[in-house]
Amino acid sequence: MAVTCTTLEQVRENIDRLDRQIVALLAERGSFVSQAAGFKKDSDGVKAPQRVEQVISKVRDLAQTLDANPDVTEQVYRAMIGAFIQQELAEHAALAQPTT
Numbered sequence: 001m002a003v004t005c006t007t008l009e010q011v012r013e014n015i016d017r018l019d020r021q022i023v024a025l026l027a028e029r030g031s032f033v034s035q036a037a038g039f040k041k042d043s044d045g046v047k048a049p050q051r052v053e054q055v056i057s058k059v060r061d062l063a064q065t066l067d068a069n070p071d072v073t074e075q076v077y078r079a080m081i082g083a084f085i086q087q088e089l090a091e092h093a094a095l096a097q098p099t100t
């Protein structure tokens, strides 16, 4: 249950506090996405559309349980995973380069 604020400043302090946590979690999530690149054969494997839909379905269910908005959660996740796919494609391509 979220804290009830009495001023906009308090609201923003709470948003800033949560943003620090979210960015830390994005960094940790991104490091696992980078590791995933090393296990994949090609760019279709990196994009893994079935896995994307599995994650979306899971986070929509979690949103219901945790009283978050499932549509907002899905939109945020689709944008986030889209960005991580670009990161992973670049890292996968770099891994495929011969090292001379």
Ligand SMILES: O=C(O)C(=O)C[C@]1(C(=O)O)C=C[C@@H](O)C=C1
Binding pocket: 033, 036, 037, 046, 047, 048, 049, 051, 052, 055, 080, 081, 084, 085, 088
């Ligand atoms: O699960 C994977 O295979 C990942 O690489 C992670 C991830 C994600 O960010 O959730 C990223 C790329 C794939 O499209 C699927 C999912």
